[in-house]
Amino acid sequence: MTSPSIVWLRRDLRLEDQPAFAAAAAQGPVIPVYVLDDDAPRQWRMGGASRWWLHHSLERLDADLRLRGSRLILKRGKAHEALAAVRRETGARTVHCIRHYEPWWRNAERAVAKQFELQCHDGNFLAPPGSVLTGSGQPYKIYTPFWRALSERMPPARPVKAPATLPAPEFWPDSDRLEDWGLLPIKPDWAGGMRAEWVPGEAGARTRLREFADRASRYGQRRNLPSVEGTSKLSPHLHFGEISPATVWHAVADEGGSVGTFLGELGWRDYAQNVILQYPDYGSRNAREAYDRLEWRHAKRELAAWQQGRTGYPIVDAGMRELWATGWMHNRVRMIAASFLVKHLLIDWREGERWFWDTLVDADYGQNAVNWQWTAGTGVDSNMFVRIMAPLTQSQKFDAAAYIRQWVPELAHLSDEDIHDPKVPPKGYPAKIIGHAEARARALAAHSAMKTPEEALP
Structure with a gap:
């Protein structure tokens, strides 16, 4: 019998438009393997919300594979060692995978390539990161010209249908039990809201896409309104690779209206991967070195108030509770909440990044780092630090009253006019942690103080 190939799965948990599966199946028997490798990422091991999602996504992928005469093999440990164990059991010497760009996965791919014939495929982005270059052959650092150049290469190739069957190996290697990995919260079980909101897995992703396609033409007008269903909510499905960006593109690109704004958001995903390809430590280091001199405040109580949605700013608190x-x-609320932490509270953007990493089901190293550095003004392409977002004005501008009522029930009785900025906080709701004018002045002073004498010259 033909020697089997391993499909090494990470953030590519789908069968449709999945080039690693297609290439492996063309060669013979296929052994799908997911390795829970917490060693390679170190401090970037998946957070609690991501692990909840992963459990259900793997569960559904295994069910889909069994319908095709296959199954999912689970291993835990360092990826190259776990895959080597599969090779000893089955004789597999070829590994197919979709290429990943987080620094730890690039290291893991190099380790696997020393022991196997490793065939990496592209398929998680509109174009392979690193392939969209300037006229001088350099990678882009700024989003707008990057997106312009990427757009010229669109549309992406049409997605490939999922295989009807997958050839099985002569015998299957040992597999861990998913239940033994402890990915789900038990004491306490804090995932009730996530169960009500999400259906992880490829079928759940397709359902989200169908629902969004009906309103994609109005994306530009509605995406900033937290009280309406204006966004796609495809981000966790895209992050875990349960649907390919090419599939999303072809499903909505011809919807007209302002769908081009949404396609630009797909392009932002590609941009973020290109940034971490150039700056692997982007998640922990300021891209602009001048900000290494900015004196962040170490304010544990205020950080906790932000995390818990107890700042006294209703739009911020609603977002953090959601x-x-x-x-x-x-x-839109992510931007408001992030800006509030960095500029109103003057707390290091990395504190917020870590909180999002643990609590977001779509926590993505590239996007999380790029978005936080954009907000903080520390990134290679970023908002200016001195542009300080006014959360109360933002709340009114984007009509967030119904959103606040949903997530901050202490304020539900207030009128649309008062709910954005209660004059007298009702019982059980905190007063503002700091006034906007005071926070703005403090942030500008800190920014001014970080400048060298040369930088301070007019």
Whole structure:
């Protein structure tokens, strides 16, 4: 019998438009393997919300594989060692995978390549990261010209259908039991809101896409309104690779209206991967070295108040509570909440990044780091630090009253006019942790103080 090939799975948990499965199946028997490798990422091991999602995604992928005469093999440990164990059991010497760009996965791919014939495929982005270059052959650092160049290469190739069957090996290697990995919260079980909101897995991703396609033409007008269903909510499905960006693109690109704004958000995913390809430590290091001199405040109580949605700013608190309950936060509110932490509280952006890493079901190293550095003004392409978002104004501008009522029930009785900025906080709701004018002045002073004498010159 032909020697089997391993399909090494990570953030590519699908069968449709999955080039690693297609290539392996063309060669003969296929052994799908997911390795829970917490050693390679070190401090970037998956957070609690991501692990909840992973459990259910793996469960559903295994069910889909069994319908095709296959199954999912689970291993835990260092990826190259776990895959070597499969080779000893089955004789497999070829590994197919979709290429990943987080620094730890690039290291893991090099380790696997020393022991196997490793065949990496592209398929998690619109174009392979690192392939969209300037006229001088350099990678882009700024999003707008990057997106312009990427757009010229669109549309992506049409997605490939899922295989009807997958050839099985002569015998299957040992597998861990998913239940033994302890990915689900038990004491306490804090995932009730996530169960109510999400259906992880490839079928859940397709359902989200169908629902979004009906309103994709209005994306530009509605995406900033937290009180309406204006965003796609495809981000966790895209992060775990339960659906390919090419599939999403072809499903909505011809919807007209403002769908181009949404396609640009797909392009932002590609941009973030290109950034971490150039700056592997982007998740922990300021891209602009001048900000290494900014004196962040170490304010544990205020950080905790932000995390718990107890800042006294209703739009911020609503977002942080939505995050805790569902593992997700509306995109406009993410910007408001992130800006509040960095500029109103003057707390290091990395504190917020780590909190999002643990609580977001779509926690993605590239996007999380790029978005936080954009907000903080520390990134290679970023908002200016001195542009300080006014959360109370943002709340009114984007009509967040119904959103606040949903997530901050202490304020539900207030009128649309008062709910954005209660004059007298009702019982059980905190007063503002700091006034906007005071926070703005403090942030600008800290920014000014970090400058060298040369930088301070007019």
